[in-house]
Amino acid sequence: MKIDGHEIELSNRDKVFFPEAGLTKGDLIDYYEQVAPVMVPHMKHYGVSMQRFPDGIDGDSFYNKDTPDYFPDWIERINFPKQEGGSFNAPVITSKAGLVYLANQAVLTPHLYLARKDNLNHPDKMIYDLDPPEDTTDYSVVREAALAIRQVMQELELECWVQTTGSKGFHVIIPLDCSADFDAVREFAKDTARLLVRREPDKYTLEQRKSDRKGRVFLDMLRNAYGATAVAPYAVRAREEGPIATPLDWQEIKDGASPRDWTIESLPRRLAQKDDPWAGIRKHGYSLSGRREQLDELLEQEEPADEES
Structure with a gap:
């Protein structure tokens, strides 16, 4: 297969990667x-951490941070x-050929680092990872959390x-100008989450231990750290x-979008x-800055939550 002037020898296209759906490695490559x-414009400025499934989702998987010699x-x-x-050498995907090559290497999910390749200590985004409480698939609570953020x-x-x-929830992203380092971004993300907890302590929490969350949505801002990654858009x-x-517009959140509404088969139609x-x-x-x-003024207007004591 020739893409962007590069010859890519595809292998095992018929190997089943998603048994229940009957989807193959070839379906993954075609997607x-x-x-x-x-997708590539969202990836081309960042190193990739490669999540690989050589035998499909029912087989063993592993992460490759370092680009293999081959x-x-x-x-x-x-x-x-x-x-x-x-150090390690992370791949950077700047073309269709690169993305197809990763798929042929059974990279099911590319994860992107949060800082651009030319400024690794200063993220160009702040991120919140929102999942519903344990033992529930009531995605309305995470939609509401996203809208609250x-x-x-x-x-x-x-x-x-x-x-x-x-997977189970949503990511909310705020694009940054790379002027702040990871510590400053994480502190800002934590304090905006703390503001939400103060305003609605029965809905939201910053408790990391699942047993302490008591049915509340964990406002996870811990990904805002050097070397952390987030799943690539359209992965x-x-x-x-x-x-x-799947990237959404905010009206789709208001209309009830769920975390797994789009798939390999339906996303191209979208x-x-x-x-x-x-x-x-x-x-x-x-x-x-x-x-x-x-933000400090907004925090001072709210009483500290019980979990802060």
Whole structure:
């Protein structure tokens, strides 16, 4: 198969990757080839952590952070220093050929680092990972949490974007201008979450232990850290039916979108009928420094929650 001038030898297209749905490795490759024009622009500035399933979702899986030696030279690498010392070379996907090559290597799900390849210590996004409480599939509570985060951000004159995770919940993303380091971004994310907990302590929590959450939505901002990743927009998840991490517009959240509404089979139809809701996200990049004082004032207006004591 020749793509972008590169010859890619595809293998085992008939191997079943999603047994219940009957979807094969070939279906995975075809999906990524179809969505590449929309997906690659969201990937091309970031290193990728590769989640690989050589025998499909019922087989063993592993993460590749380091680009294997046998990957072709035309796939870009970025040297990524580790905090504990040493480094690894993460692949960077800048073309359809690169995305198809990953799929042929059984990379079911590409995960992106939160900082651009040329500025690894300063993220260009702040992220919240919202999942429903344990033992429930009531996604209305995480939709409500996403909208609550959006409301707080609007109070701080920040716009945010939302996507399904293709798993259990939603990601809310605020694009940044790379002026703040990870510590400052994580502290800001924590304090905006703390503001929500103070306002509605019966709905939201920052308790990391599941046993302490008591049916509340955990406002998970812990991904805002050096070396952390988030699932790439339009990535396939390792669940039956091949659900997709799908960028949404906010009206779709209000209308009741669920985390696994789109799949390998239905997502291309969606893109044929609807423009990418995240198409303009890279035109934005907010500074947090001028909003720190605003956030502190909002926090002072609310009584501390019981969990803060």
